[in-house]
Amino acid sequence: MVAAVATPPVLNDVSQDRARWKYLDNILTRRGPFTDEQCNPGPDLIETLSKAKVLVIGAGGLGCEILKNLALSGFKDIHVIDMDTIDVSNLNRQFLFRAADVGKPKASVAAAFVERRVKGVSITSHCGKIQDMDEEYYKQFQVVICGLDSIEARRWINATLVGMVDMDDPDSLKPMVDGGTEGFKGQARVIFPSMTSCFECQLDMHAPRAAVPLCTLATIPRQPQHCIEWAHIIAWEAERKEDILDTDDPAHITWLYEKANARAAEFGIAGVTYSMTQGVVKNIIPAIASTNAIIAAACCNEAFKIVTNGIASYMGLENNYMMYTGDGDSGVYTYTFLHEKKDDCPVCGNLARNMEINSELTLEEFIEGLAERPEAQLKKPTIRTEEKSLYYQAPPALEEQTRPNLKRKIKELLEDGEEIAVSDPAFQIDFKFKMVFSS
Amino acid sequence: MMKIWSMKQKQQQAEAATAGTKKKKVTAAQLRVQKDLSELSLGSTMRTTFPNPDDILNFTLTIEPDEGMYRGGSFHFSFVINQNFPHDPPKVKCTQKIYHPNIDLEGNVCLNILREDWKPVLNLNAVIVGLQFLFLEPNASDPLNKEAAEDLKTNREGFKRNVRSSMGGGNVKSQTYDRVLK
Numbered sequence: 001m002v003a004a005v006a007t008p009p010v011l012n013d014v015s016q017d018r019a020r021w022k023y024l025d026n027i028l029t030r031r032g033p034f035t036d037e038q039c040n041p042g043p044d045l046i047e048t049l050s051k052a053k054v055l056v057i058g059a060g061g062l063g064c065e066i067l068k069n070l071a072l073s074g075f076k077d078i079h080v081i082d083m084d085t086i087d088v089s090n091l092n093r094q095f096l097f098r099a100a101d102v103g104k105p106k107a108s109v110a111a112a113f114v115e116r117r118v119k120g121v122s123i124t125s126h127c128g129k130i131q132d133m134d135e136e137y138y139k140q141f142q143v144v145i146c147g148l149d150s151i152e153a154r155r156w157i158n159a160t161l162v163g164m165v166d167m168d169d170p171d172s173l174k175p176m177v178d179g180g181t182e183g184f185k186g187q188a189r190v191i192f193p194s195m196t197s198c199f200e201c202q203l204d205m206h207a208p209r210a211a212v213p214l215c216t217l218a219t220i221p222r223q224p225q226h227c228i229e230w231a232h233i234i235a236w237e238a239e240r241k242e243d244i245l246d247t248d249d250p251a252h253i254t255w256l257y258e259k260a261n262a263r264a265a266e267f268g269i270a271g272v273t274y275s276m277t278q279g280v281v282k283n284i285i286p287a288i289a290s291t292n293a294i295i296a297a298a299c300c301n302e303a304f305k306i307v308t309n310g311i312a313s314y315m316g317l318e319n320n321y322m323m324y325t326g327d328g329d330s331g332v333y334t335y336t337f338l339h340e341k342k343d344d345c346p347v348c349g350n351l352a353r354n355m356e357i358n359s360e361l362t363l364e365e366f367i368e369g370l371a372e373r374p375e376a377q378l379k380k381p382t383i384r385t386e387e388k389s390l391y392y393q394a395p396p397a398l399e400e401q402t403r404p405n406l407k408r409k410i411k412e413l414l415e416d417g418e419e420i421a422v423s424d425p426a427f428q429i430d431f432k433f434k435m436v437f438s439s
Numbered sequence: 440m441m442k443i444w445s446m447k448q449k450q451q452q453a454e455a456a457t458a459g460t461k462k463k464k465v466t467a468a469q470l471r472v473q474k475d476l477s478e479l480s481l482g483s484t485m486r487t488t489f490p491n492p493d494d495i496l497n498f499t500l501t502i503e504p505d506e507g508m509y510r511g512g513s514f515h516f517s518f519v520i521n522q523n524f525p526h527d528p529p530k531v532k533c534t535q536k537i538y539h540p541n542i543d544l545e546g547n548v549c550l551n552i553l554r555e556d557w558k559p560v561l562n563l564n565a566v567i568v569g570l571q572f573l574f575l576e577p578n579a580s581d582p583l584n585k586e587a588a589e590d591l592k593t594n595r596e597g598f599k600r601n602v603r604s605s606m607g608g609g610n611v612k613s614q615t616y617d618r619v620l621k
Contacts, residue, residue: 038442152523155467163464170444195447200467203526204559211555214547215581219588237545310442317446346467382477386463388493395479401492421465423473430470 021046024074027311036310045308050076052307055141057081057130057157059106061287062147062179064096065296067110070145071118073304078114079141081126081133082107093289130157135164138174143303146178147296151206154178155347158191158199162348165194175306175316179299181291184327188298189339190306190316193348197320197339200347205321205339209283224264224271228280231259247282256281291326298322344429352419352432359411359437363391366410370422378424378431385420388413393425411437468524472496475563485567496520499534502571503621508602509539509574512619516548516570518563528557529566535617538605540577540588544614548573549583586612 018025028045035041054075056066059082070078084106086097096113097106111123126133130153138144138160148154158176166172176191178199187205191198216222217230236245236256246252257277264272278284305314315322315336322336343349355373357366363383370378383390390405390413392398405413414420416437423430472495481487488499500516514537519530531553533539533546541549550569552561582588590598601611608618 036442151526155523159464159467165447167448170447173444173447175443192443192447195443195450206526208526208557208559211557213549213551213555213581215541215549215583218543218549218583219585234543234545234547237547241545306443316443346470352464382473384465384469384473384495386465386469389495392473392476392492392495394477395481395487397487398476398489398492398495401489419464421470421473423470423477425477430474432465 018046021074028074028308032312034312036313039308039310041311045311046074048309049074049304049307052142053077053079053140054303054307055079055081055138055144056147057144057153058147058149059096059110059125060084060090060147060149061093061289061292062181062296062299063106064094064110065292066145066147066179066300067096067114067123069296069300070303071114071121071123073300075303075307076121077124078121079124079126080107080111081128081130082110083127083129093287093292135160138164139172141174143175143177143306145299145303146176147299148178148180151203154180154199155203158193159347161191162193162198162351165351177299177302177306179295181287181295183285184288184291185323185325186291186295187321187323188295188302188315189321190302190314191320192316194351196316197341198345198348201342201345201349202321202339221263221267221269224260224269224273224276225280227260227264227267227269227272228256228277230263231256231277232281235259235263247278253278253281288326291324294324294326298324346430350429350432352434354436355433356436356438357410359409359414359416361410362407363410363413364406367391367406378422379426381422381424383420383422385414385418390420410435466522468520468522469495471525472520472563478562479564479567481567485571496522496524500567500570502567502574504571504574507575508577508599509606511621512537512574512606513621514574514619525559525561528553528561529563531566531570535619536615537619538584538587538601538611538614538616539573540579540582540584540591541573543583547583549581 025046028049029041029043031041052075054070054077056063056070056078059067059080063080063082067078067080082105086101086104086106086109088102091097091099096110101109105127107125107127111125115121115123144157144161146154146157161174161176164172164174173193176193178191179188180186212226212229217226218234221227221230253274257272257274260277261272264270302314305312319336319338321339322334324334326332341348367381370381380393382392389398389402391402414435417434419432419434421430421432476495484503484505486501488501489495490497498518500518502514504510504512515534517532517534521527531548533542533548536544550573552565552569577591579588579591590601605611605616606619608616
């Protein structure tokens, strides 16, 4: 290490203000052993990276790390979306927030902080739900990086990105880099929608939340957590049915805490505290800052490699799932593997195919035709759209309620281009068709 | 990125092309419920009711046991399924106030696969079979209604009498139950 350099050497094609990015530029301007054939290191690549528009979903524990990492990796056009506001309990690890920020939206505070610290980076924040944005919005980005804490939100964005893929438009394929952490464990994965195994294919990698039998809660609690769950599930319902439980309302948590405490006393159980009550009711798994840092770093590396067109080989096509565990018992360990695409995945296993149809036909005639159409060959189809149940073969009540639709014309039931989902007991998988009216 | 796209195009050549306008798509939860509904075996003792046939995520199941202590009753359960199904189990509640060791007065049901043992590979049929079983074999060792469980354990004949009177809308130990006879 040289202690001091009087004048830093200035490279021909890299101007003085790139000094901060010296090491990054070393990577971006040289070919390495893992550089893809189609990647062209050099000044153009630096520009590609700084012009890439990327979306970060979530500005929480992972999101703060991701935003910081991207900004320090040469990304200059970053967008972030988050619906939450800052809570005092976030401050220990969500380092872009300060005590004075409590109550403010995460996305805008995080964006402002990073913009202040890394000059030249633009971060556009959006405070709201991902579900409120349409395909046009998601279409503007080159890559989507998720630092989410909910399976529901991940399923939604995954299905949206898969559904956006349009063969006539290369721009419609949005790589998704997803990070997730839970305590000392975490995972980072790369999804090329419709090409590689999607979030829905991988749904069974998430163990459902451990629950205690209801009867244990109701009769023989053994742990302080049982008393809290009892207050949460049974006592609230019995005594305050008309109030909707707001787990962010201190008065509600206090009520549950007092109930749980009384029950614990009754059974001679010690250890119910206010913060434990909050933790159990909100299903808080203590977040570990180092896990977030490791997973976010992996996600940002992948985004960097994808956007640079393969300056080093990225995950996704061969290995696409990296799991990490840093828990004391099993040591620090990572394992990266290929999670295969599922043929019967309800999201990416069977993308909607076009089906031309005469909209003057009745639903019944259409169903009869399905049995003969070579692309379907369905004998007992059940059909719905997102909005409507068109015809159900079973159960009997639903069959009866949807039977009148059989006599109605397709054009009364559907819009041109609408998607239908068809299930048939003879097939394991469901079929999706985009109905294109021929007349 | 262009490399990815050219690979995608190759992959696509073998398949049919997709195009067209974008409309709301059937959700993964809807698809799964649709599949589960088509595989329900309700038999003669059960039926479903859909208040809104377009909404298959919310319905009522009626069980009318033809044997056992609860014979002659008509029991209603509401099924509320969220978009996280099958990751999350369906939320099932009895909509009547009934005297049963595994169902409390609010309608909560103690059935392992509705909570701690739920797995996404289970389907709605597994749940309705489980519910049906609760009426054939009420289980005193997993009580939600402690008094009912105690009665079942200590005095089976007395429990049977209590079941009969509760189903008729009568009182059992100062609690008035809903009339559930057919």
